[in-house]
Amino acid sequence: MTNEKIVIEPVSGKKGRAQFVDLGRRFAAKVPNSVPQLRSEQLELVDPDRNPFFGHAEAQLFIARRGGEAVGRISAQIDHLALAIPVEQGMGPGTGMFGYFDAVDEEVGKALLAAAEGWLRERGMTHVLGPISMSIWEEPGLLVKGHDHSPTMMMGHHPPHYRAWIEAASYEKAKSLLTYDLDITQEFPPLVQRIVQSGERNPRITVRPVDLANYQSEMEIILTILNDAWSTNWGFVPFTPEEVAYAGKKMRPIIHAPLNRIAEVEGRPVAFMMTIPDMNAVLKDIGGKLFPFGWIRLLRWLKKPTGADMRVPLMGVLKEFQNSRLASQLAFMMIESIRQEATRRYGSKRGEIGWILEDNRGMVAIAETIDSRINREYVIYRRDL
Structure with a gap:
């Protein structure tokens, strides 16, 4: 002092x-x-x-x-x-x-x-x-x-x-707020595999990659689902239309179609899972500086982030489905399809899910069922004025 x-x-x-x-x-x-x-x-x-x-x-x-x-x-x-x-x-x-x-x-x-x-x-x-x-x-x-x-x-x-x-x-x-670490080179437990296989046999369900040719409309679908799915969560503040457009533009360079999924029931989008390659690895290598040569390294990495860790920052299922068996089925189907694409196309070995509210029982249960473990915890504090 x-x-x-x-x-x-x-x-x-x-x-x-x-x-x-x-x-x-x-x-x-x-x-x-x-x-x-x-x-x-x-x-x-x-x-x-x-x-x-x-x-x-x-x-x-x-x-x-x-x-x-x-x-x-x-x-x-x-x-x-x-x-x-x-x-x-x-x-x-x-x-x-x-x-x-x-x-x-x-x-x-x-x-x-x-x-x-x-x-x-x-x-x-x-x-x-x-x-x-x-x-x-x-x-x-x-x-x-x-x-x-x-x-x-x-x-x-x-x-x-x-x-x-x-x-x-x-x-x-x-x-x-919790994040979960996951070895994505390993197949999920038999229970999860059975749930996924059951969903794949259901003709009502389609799990598809995002359509980058219609990128902005796809982002609007995702964020519309997000605003509904998270609307009763602790700390939720809705995205405005301006923020939807802004987020879509900012995230476009790191959105790869095989890593981002929309789940449909009878042709209606009802759930999504967003996955982004961890750009922090390349930022660490270039010291957070684009010049003189960092931008070349970053552009190459953005085109194909080989070996990158993957992060799932956002996922959601419309509220009307959240207390149904279908919700976990859709979640596991999206996770498994993205896991396969991340390992096969990009050679990824590790994933991270989160953040997840500590008392979000549904998401915590999903994270635990796929054998992930808590690797980081963040606390939001409160004080009366």
Whole structure:
């Protein structure tokens, strides 16, 4: 601890956002097993003119300085769609959030949390959830298990001591988010094989790859199912049409038809499973830098990500089917078809499923039935203001 005063500065504009992102990159570079991300992508996420999240949200970025040196950062944000979510789903009226939490020591961390809380309190918020950086669909939660290996794409990575600092600031666990590791070179247990075979004999069911020739309409189908399937989940905030278009455009380079499936019942799309090759492996190799030659390596990898680990970030079944035997049947059919394609076409050996809410019994049961194991845990904390 030092006697020098900690000053918390709100930042905005292009220059302020760049300072905020670059400070986070410096922190991340010091954390074992972290993966440097593309700076351009990180800048876009905090830019109100480019990220459609800001069409229904407001945010303030803060940088902490001590003796003129930048020593931490945090965001405070209010998602107005989250304010309309039922309270029993974890959000609702009065819900503010913090994210992008980095600090050199606990004293700085405490000052940053206080600044974010103050900004939220001034705007009428009564409680805060975090870390959520910056949307629930981006990087939610603080890593509390799994520090010994690198994260997959679109998952956060934080030093272990942040947990103690946040909990010491009177934050309590609201929910855990789990990821599951899976050896996809191994066939699934006999029970799963029988379920899959039964589904394949059902003439009502079709499991097909996404049609990249009609990519945007396929993304709209997937995200429409997602909004319905997840609508009663804890922490759910719906995708807006603008976010659907944005997500589709951003994800297009990593969407490979054989790895992404839509399940239909009598010709009607009712379920989907999205699988993406883990771009973090190549980002680690190029140090998160496209120039001078990183872009060549990245483009080659995007065309055919041979040997890549695979991540299933999203899957869903329409609510009307969720309590039926058909739901698990569709899930296992999609998982098995993607497993076969990933190993055969891309030589993949490992998959990761998640995140999954700790109390999502259906998804936890599916993960356990295919012999996957928890490899990372993230916690979203809550505090009354």
